[in-house]
Amino acid sequence: MPSRFLDLPQAPLQPLHLPWLHAAQVEAAILRLDLIDPLISGNKWFKLRHHLLQAQQANAPGLISLGGNHSNHLHALAAAGKRFGFATVGLLRGHPQDTPTVRDLQALGMELHWLSYGGYRARHEAGFWAPWQARYPDWHCIPEGGGGLAGAQGCALIVEQARAQLAALGWPDYHVWWLAAGTGTTLAGLVLAEAGAHEVHGALAVPWDHGVPEAVAALAGNRGYQLHAACRGGFARIDDELLAFIDETEGRTGVPLEALYTAKALLALRDQVEAGRFAPGTRLIFLHTGGLQGRRGYL
Ligand SMILES: Cc1ncc(COP(=O)(O)O)c(C=O)c1O
Known part of the structure; x- marks a missing residue:
């Protein structure tokens, strides 16, 4: 079986110039995971890497996972399955809907099953996977969002990719990472x-x-990180200030933003920078986690 999925493309690390960063004398760069691949974009390939490896080692005929009808994770999974030779099944939240993401999943060959909202809420319960494992024997089941330790392990490569490009940026080192967290x-x-x-x-x-x-504490303990509120009243909530921020930031930087994760994370960073959270001279890497395909559904 092919293991081309082990070689992830390099995400460019680019300087990020925004007036509120300059005003606080915070130097920032953005690691553009959105650019690694047109389909398996953002943090998804990193999170899927070890899951794909486990599936390959177990000779699993296919991969099953779950998500919503704009899910970046299912989109990347369907694309990865098609490219690397795994059949894929997607368990979707709610009742059948026709969204650009759902149409892509079907075009990429993913078999879809719609769980009711109640059925989807049971996804963390002990017996959730049993009927699916019975229906798809030996398939590799991937938690929501490509989570768990296998998902986290693949993300170590993100750090390697950034470190390999510091010299090109003229940075001797960096101090801080800032990124969106959905499952953590x-x-x-x-x-x-x-x-x-x-x-x-x-x-x-x-x-x-x-x-x-x-979830983060279970995977990584309690030290070395901080969490900040950034959801602005709810996961899928998009307000006018956020939309104006996206417009202005895209205009200034040329970097396309996705509203639910990347833009909310950057806006939360702006609030912290403006509140003086980071000392002058701080070098910060902002992680662009991709997800641009999802924009079609809500922007
Ligand atoms: C575009 C995007 N950014 C960030 C995240 C959050 O990643 P994680 O679930 O690993 O916290 C997700 C999905 O969950 C996502 O789709």
């Missing part, structure tokens, strides 16, 4: 890879009570 898997991966060498800040794209602090 990517954040946990960075914390594990940094092992206390640099601070990691997660901007929560979901409310506090969605279990992210617990």
